[in-house]
Amino acid sequence: MCVEKILKLILASALGMVLMFAGMKSFALAFLLQVMIMVMLIISGLTGFCTLTKLLEKAFPSCNKNENENNNKDNK
Numbered sequence: 001m002c003v004e005k006i007l008k009l010i011l012a013s014a015l016g017m018v019l020m021f022a023g024m025k026s027f028a029l030a031f032l033l034q035v036m037i038m039v040m041l042i043i044s045g046l047t048g049f050c051t052l053t054k055l056l057e058k059a060f061p062s063c064n065k066n067e068n069e070n071n072n073k074d075n076k
Contacts, residue, residue, distance in 0.1 A: 002063035003056045010052065011037070 021030035
């Protein structure tokens with residue numbers, strides 16, 4: 001598994017938790033988690049920096065590195 005795929009799984013799990021909290025009528029917690037996810041995605045989209053990606057890159061390889069290596073082999 002690579003960082004970007006793991007990040008998508010974590011995001012899907014967090015959104016599932018938002019639905020769970022909303023279903024349990026804990027709207028304040030669901031709203032807080034949703035806002036945190038939105039802020040993280042906005043910062044990542046505008047700046048290209050994501051703290052979670054940087055942390056995961058220490059333990060897992062990046063998907064982009066694999067794609068770049070494959071592209072370089074194809075160009076030679």
